[in-house]
Amino acid sequence: xxxxxxxxxxxxxxxxxxxxxxxxxxxxxxxxxxxxxxxxxxxxxxxxxxxxxxxxxxxxxxxxxxxxxxxxxxxxxxxxxxxxxxxxxxxxxxxxxxxxxxxxxxxxxxxxxxxxxxxxxx
Amino acid sequence: xxxxxxxxxxxxxxxxxxxxxxxxxxxxxxxxxxxxxxxxxxxxxxxxxxxxxxxxxxxxxxxxxxxxxxxxxxxxxxxxxxxxxxxxxxxxxxxxxxxxxxxxxxxxxxxxxxxxxxxxxxxxxxxxxxxxxxxxxxxxxxxxxxxxxxxxxxxxxxxxxxxxxxxxxxxxxxxxxxxxxxxxxxxxxxxxxxxxxxxxxxxxxxxxxxxxxxxxxxxxxxxxxxxxxxxxxxxxxxxxxxxxxxxxxxxxxxxxxxxxxxxxxxxxxxxxxxxxxxxxxxxxxxxxxxxxxxxxxxxxxxxxxxxxxxxxxxxxxxxxxxxxxxxxxxxxxxxxxxxxxxxxxxxxxxxxxxxxxxxxxxxxxxxxxxxxxxxxxxxxxxxxxxxxxxxxxxxxxxxxxxxx
Numbered sequence: 001x002x003x004x005x006x007x008x009x010x011x012x013x014x015x016x017x018x019x020x021x022x023x024x025x026x027x028x029x030x031x032x033x034x035x036x037x038x039x040x041x042x043x044x045x046x047x048x049x050x051x052x053x054x055x056x057x058x059x060x061x062x063x064x065x066x067x068x069x070x071x072x073x074x075x076x077x078x079x080x081x082x083x084x085x086x087x088x089x090x091x092x093x094x095x096x097x098x099x100x101x102x103x104x105x106x107x108x109x110x111x112x113x114x115x116x117x118x119x120x121x122x
Numbered sequence: 123x124x125x126x127x128x129x130x131x132x133x134x135x136x137x138x139x140x141x142x143x144x145x146x147x148x149x150x151x152x153x154x155x156x157x158x159x160x161x162x163x164x165x166x167x168x169x170x171x172x173x174x175x176x177x178x179x180x181x182x183x184x185x186x187x188x189x190x191x192x193x194x195x196x197x198x199x200x201x202x203x204x205x206x207x208x209x210x211x212x213x214x215x216x217x218x219x220x221x222x223x224x225x226x227x228x229x230x231x232x233x234x235x236x237x238x239x240x241x242x243x244x245x246x247x248x249x250x251x252x253x254x255x256x257x258x259x260x261x262x263x264x265x266x267x268x269x270x271x272x273x274x275x276x277x278x279x280x281x282x283x284x285x286x287x288x289x290x291x292x293x294x295x296x297x298x299x300x301x302x303x304x305x306x307x308x309x310x311x312x313x314x315x316x317x318x319x320x321x322x323x324x325x326x327x328x329x330x331x332x333x334x335x336x337x338x339x340x341x342x343x344x345x346x347x348x349x350x351x352x353x354x355x356x357x358x359x360x361x362x363x364x365x366x367x368x369x370x371x372x373x374x375x376x377x378x379x380x381x382x383x384x385x386x387x388x389x390x391x392x393x394x395x396x397x398x399x400x401x402x403x404x405x406x407x408x409x410x411x412x413x414x415x416x417x418x419x420x421x422x423x424x425x426x427x428x429x430x431x432x433x434x435x436x437x438x439x440x441x442x443x444x445x446x447x448x449x450x451x452x453x454x455x456x457x458x459x460x461x462x463x464x465x466x467x468x469x470x471x472x473x474x475x476x477x478x479x480x481x482x483x484x485x486x487x488x489x490x491x492x493x494x495x496x497x498x499x500x501x502x503x504x505x506x507x508x509x510x511x512x513x514x515x516x517x518x519x520x521x522x523x524x525x526x
Binding site: 012014015017018019021022025085086105106107108109112 | 312316317331345
């Protein structure tokens, strides 16, 4: 069976490492990206089934990247979960250009697993 | 002020009889025997209230004299009464009025009429003088008002500037607070997230984890705990600085030694990136500085220099004396920065950019450095060339060797 792929984008290398470890351990194939600059190339190359992305990415804003992704006819249907320690994005879920889900930092492991599973299944 | 009257007649007797007739009026008289003499007197004496001018005089008659008198701007205000032996024929009178006469008296004159007419003009002169004085007074008052108004405007301006400055200080304080909150919420939450997730995983099902995974998790825990501690220290340092601005305690420090201590702490960081850390500060240079603040300044600047310098680069400390201050340079061969980043470098809204090995920071470091340097009465500046390197220069009071 082909393993489901997740692209994790966060500018904090520790977060990337632990999230990758958590998800790999659950059987997902994970690619890490610590900036938002080449996200489109990475998506085309890696063909993930889900994107897990932090809002603060150095000088880039995860919310803006999410909007760009959603506008793309090929990528637009790809589920995006935004993660943030400062912003509450619960209200922007499923709005045009908004993420499919939102996880607040620090996150609960079960919540992470549950949301990842739900959006990959959808 | 006396009323000055100029009497002009070619006949000495007439002059005398005019003076006698006007004797009781308390006037001051000037006499002229000809039009020419009258003009000469008018050149030297000023403020005549009235001229009594004989019409029939040899060489230059009264009308000609009047014409010449009124050619001078200064004299145009002086009323002239013509004294004439002619009957009041209309043509002569018209000529007189045309030259500017205000009245006529017939010769031989009636003393009573002369007195009354002269009295009218004397009174007119007095009133004019009075009006002029009042006007001068009004002008003085007006000037005073204008000056007061200007002073008031200046004071309003001064106060406005003072208020604006205060407002800016308050805003800066507010921004500092906002920055503090943002650091607390974002920059502390990130390592906490990694910490909680790793420890949570370890705690959840330790028996199902491979030894490799346990090792990886504990490494993350250890690393992020250290990161948290560093950020906590930065926040505490910042908060201390905010709450007690009095803790500034400058003392005599040998700069090179102080810098060496700071460098010692950061040598492992430099070593990790194979960066050459050099201290070229003159050994005998002494400064007046708060030891803790100086250490914080130097450590923060070296940390940044290492952070933005690729492997194998150079970070170099040097210093020189400029007047009352020591200029300390922290120079690196790093990635440099764009003009835009440079302009915002010491602003509170500047967030930390990732280092060449993706090192993270709270963005509080330079805020602290800038605060500490300012507290020493110094300045901080930056020179940077993208791709070539950055030099940060700050000043603190130096102790002049020749004074020691």
